[in-house]
Amino acid sequence: MLLRMSTLLLKTLREEPADAEVPSHRLLLRAGYVRRAAPGAYTWLPLGKLVLDRVSAILRDEMAAAGGQEVAFPALLPREPYDVSNRWTEYGDDIFTLKDRRGGDYLLAPTHEEMFTLLVQDMTSSYRDFPLVLFQIQTKYRDEARPRGGLLRGREFLMKDAYSFSLTDDGLEEAYASMRVAYQRAFSRLGLSHTIVSAMSGAMGGSASEEFLATAEVGEDTFVGCTSCSYAANTEAVVTPAPESPRVTAPALEVHDTPDTPTIASLVDLANARALGGRSDWTAADTLKNVVVTVHTPGRPDEVLVIGVPGDREVDLRRLDAALAPATATLFDDFAARPDLVKGYIGPQGIKARYLADPRVVAGSAWLTGANEPGRHAINVVAGRDFTPEGTIEAADVRAGDPCPACGAGELTMRRGIEIGHIFQLGRRYTDAFKLDVLGVDGKPVRPTMGCYGIGVSRAVAAIAEQHHDERGLLWPDEVAPADVHIVAAGKDGQVAAALELAGELVAAGLRVLVDDRPQVSAGVKFTDAELIGVTRSVVVGRRSAEGYVEFRDRRTGERNDVAVTDIPRVIATSLG
C-alpha cells in the first residue's frame, strides 16, 4: 500500500481545535484522521479509516480465533422484539426512535441482544448446535444527552458485539473465560494498557461482569484498586463492607432543639458546643444524612426515595444510578409538596417515604439525625430499634483510603479509565423473554444461557490515541498505525523522485508506505506533519540521498541514524520485529 501525501485528502491543523477537550480528540482532528459531522458523529478521513480498519481487523481476528462467527444485523429495527424484552421502554430517551411511512415504530439499535437471540432461535434446534459464539462489527446508535470527548462518547459509533450461547452455566463460564482471554490478547495487540475491573457488585455474582478500562486521565470511569490485594472494580461496583453491629445498645432516643443547623457541619458544631448526650467528640461520621431523590423508572410513575448515608459521605449519583438501573434518580426539590419531609431536618424514624440506607447503617448503630421538625434533631436514633430501612443501597461515594472490600487489609486507591470493553454473563434474561429452547441430550428442552461481550471500536481508536501520543503528535502502535513507515522527501534536488523510488521498493517488499512527496512544502513543515500524524518510523530522503544515504528515525526512541538506502529494507524489517 502506497499513500502519497501529494494527493492524500489531508489537511493538518497547526491550531488547537476550539471544541476539542481531550488530547485524543485534539490530535485526531489536527492530524487529519477524523472530522466532526454532527453532534457526537464523526467522518473518518482516509488515514482514520485505515486505523479504524486495522483495529477492526485485529478484533475480527481474535474473535475468529476464539471460535466466533461473524454476522451482520441491520441497525434500523422494528419495535416488536424490543417490546418483548421491555427495552423499548427501559431505554427511554437514550435511543433514537422513528416511524416509517406506514407509521410503524422503529429504533436505531443501541445493542442487539434481541436480534441475536431471535437468530439463534431461528437457526438452531438441538444441543448439537451449541456452544455458539456470534459477533458483528456494526454501527450503533445512542441518543447521548452529552456526547463528549470526540470519539470517546458519540451518538453514532462502531461496536464489536459478541454473544455466547451455552447450554449450561458451566458452559457459560467457559465461554466467558475464553472471551476474557481473547479480549486481553486483542487489547494487547492494540497497544492498550488496561485494567480489568469488576463491574457489578459481588452480591450479584463476582466475576459475572467485568470491564476493561484503558487507563487514561481523561477517562470517564473511576475505578479502584487495593494497596494490598489484586482487587479492582469500577466505583459503581464497589461493595461497602458493613461494620459489625455494636454489642451495646444506645440509650433512648432524645430530641433536641438545634436551630439553624441545616448542614452537617453546622449540626456537628452545635452538638459539640452543647455537648449533646454528654459528648463533645461528635464528627460528621456520627450523623446520618438523609438525601431525598426522585426515582424515574421508564414506563412507571416517578417515586420519592430517601437515602440515608453517614454525614461524612456524599451521595454519588452514578453509583446511585447503577444501584437503581434501569431506573435513574435526580435530586428531589419539591419540598413544598411534601411537608412531611422537613428539608435539613429529616430523620428516618417514622418517615413516610421509601427509605434505603448505606450498608454502614447496621442494626444497633446509633445516629445523630433530623427529628422531622424544623430546627430539631435527635440523638441515639438506633437502626433496628427506632427505624428499619427497607434495605441497603450502594449510593455513598467511594474514596481513596476506604477499606478494601475484598481483603479487608488494604486501602482503596482511585484511578481513571476509558471503558474499552465489557464482558458480562447475561444468563437467561433474553432466552427467557423469547422462550428459546432447544432439544437437550436427554430429549428434553434446554434453555441456553448467554454471555455478552462488547468492544467500542471507534472508542478504542481514541483510547489508543490517549495512551500513545506526546506533545508533538500521535505515536501509533505498529499494528494499528496507518502505515509501517513514513518517507519524507526533504529537498528539491531529486529527493522527491528518490523518495518515491524507495517507497516503491518498500511497497514491493510488502510494506505499507506513506510518502511525503508534496512538491511545494518545506522540509520543516513535512517533519512537523510527520510527527503529528504519528507513524513512528520515518526515513528522511535529504541532501545525502545523492550519495546513497538517508536518515532513519525512530520517534519512540528518538534515535536518528544515517543509513545506506540499500540497507533501509533490512533496518525497517528489524525495527518491525
Next chain:
Amino acid sequence: MLLRMSTLLLKTLREEPADAEVPSHRLLLRAGYVRRAAPGAYTWLPLGKLVLDRVSAILRDEMAAAGGQEVAFPALLPREPYDVSNRWTEYGDDIFTLKDRRGGDYLLAPTHEEMFTLLVQDMTSSYRDFPLVLFQIQTKYRDEARPRGGLLRGREFLMKDAYSFSLTDDGLEEAYASMRVAYQRAFSRLGLSHTIVSAMSGAMGGSASEEFLATAEVGEDTFVGCTSCSYAANTEAVVTPAPESPRVTAPALEVHDTPDTPTIASLVDLANARALGGRSDWTAADTLKNVVVTVHTPGRPDEVLVIGVPGDREVDLRRLDAALAPATATLFDDFAARPDLVKGYIGPQGIKARYLADPRVVAGSAWLTGANEPGRHAINVVAGRDFTPEGTIEAADVRAGDPCPACGAGELTMRRGIEIGHIFQLGRRYTDAFKLDVLGVDGKPVRPTMGCYGIGVSRAVAAIAEQHHDERGLLWPDEVAPADVHIVAAGKDGQVAAALELAGELVAAGLRVLVDDRPQVSAGVKFTDAELIGVTRSVVVGRRSAEGYVEFRDRRTGERNDVAVTDIPRVIATSLG
C-alpha cells in the same frame, strides 16, 4: 481460512420460502446466506457475510486502483445540509427522518452528496488539491414504499458511493471515463454480465448518465437495445424521434357527434363506420389521447397536467416520473371538481390546464381527439394551428419494434435488468449549493464540478446469485465464493478425519476451505447442501480415501474424477487458474 460445517451457523432449507418471489432471494435464504430481519432489511449469516466482504473488497480494490480514497460518513445526519440542497423536501416520504432528544431534525442518509461536498470544502483550498476521488462503502437507508426481491430493493442496504471533484468540465469527463473503466473491471471480477445503458435523455447531454444493468429476468429495469447499432438505454431515457412536420395542412377543424365513445377503440370504430372526414382507415395512431395526471412536487401545491399521446400508446408512469423528477405523478380522478375536463372527450384545443404532448405531436400534425363536450370529438385538430402544447414530454410507453433514436435504421428490442451501478456527471449542483470555491491556477476562484458513482453492494450479491445459479443451487464465481473448495466427508470410517486432514493441508497452502465434517449427516444430505451452497469446486472424501483417492467435482462443467489425494492441491490450483 477453515469453515467447519459441524460448528457453522447454518441451516439449509429444503422447502421454498413462502415470501421469496425471485430466485436469488429464495436461494440465499435456502442456502443460509441471509435471513429477513425486518421489512426490506436482512441479517447476513456467516456465509453471506463472507460473500458480502469479498464483493466489498473487490470494489475497494478497484476504487483504490482508480485513485479513489476511502472515507466513512455517519448515516444519521442533521437536516441542515439537506435543506441547503433542498433534498430534505424533495425526498419527501422516501427517507427516514427522526428527531433527537433535543427536538433536532435528523435523517438516515439515502446518499451523501451534501456531506462529500462539505468535506471537500473543509479539506481543500487550492487547485493543487484536485482532482480528487473519494468513496465510501456504507449502510444507506430509504423508506421504500415496496421493498422487494430480498436484497434487490431494501430499506437498509450497503452502497459503494464515490464522488469525483474536478476543476474543469474536461476533468470531469476524464474522471467519469476512468470510473467507467473501473466499474467495468469490478463487474467483470464479480462475474456480472451487464449492459451499460444511457440513463438520461440525449437532450440533456449524451453520456452524462449511464446505468450498469445486470441482465436478469427478474430485473425491475426495462432497457432497450437496437437491432442495428450499439444503442442501449433505460426505457426512461429513450428519446422518441419526432417525425417530420407534414407539408400539407389539414382542412379546418370539424366537430362531430360521437356518442358513447369514451375509449380509443370505440372512437376508431365509430369514425370508420361513419367515415368521418371521408376516411374509413382511421387507426388508434390517428387519435390523440389526453391523459390527466396530478403532479406532486415536494414542497409545492399539487398541479393538474394533461398529457397528449397518440391513441395507440399508453402513458408509462415510470417514464413520466423520470421526465418530471423530482416531482411524481398519479392519475387524476376528481373530474367532478374540473367540469372543464370532460372525461373521455378531452381535446387540447382551448384547454385550461397545463398541456404537454408526446414528441410525435409535431407542428402541422392533424388529430382525431376530444371536443371538450360530452359525446363529441373533433377531426383535423392541428398542432400549432388549433392548439399549441407548452412543450413535449417523454411519457408514452416504449415498445419493441419502435425505431432506434440513435441510428434511425434499426428497431428497438426490450430486455430486463437489475441496476447494479450508476455513474453520473453531476456537475455543479452541489458545489453551487454550498458555494465551494478553491483558488485557481490564475489566482481566481474556481468552482469544482462533480461526478457521482454508485454501486449497490448488497444488491450486487443478489444480482450475482440471479446470474449464477441452477435448479440445484448457487454457483458462485470464484472471486466472490465463500470458499475456494468444499470438502465433503462422505462416510463414517475415518472419512471425517481424512477430510479434516486434507482441509488443514489446503488451508496451509493458502486456500479458503469449507469442510462438511458433520458427524450425523448422510452423504446424500451433504451433497445436496453442497450444491445449494454453491462453492462450485468440491472434493468428496469417500470410500476410496483409505486407498488415497478422493473425487474432485466441478459443478460448472459437471466433471467428476477420482484423483490421488496428494494430487488435490495441484488440481485445485489448476482449476482456480
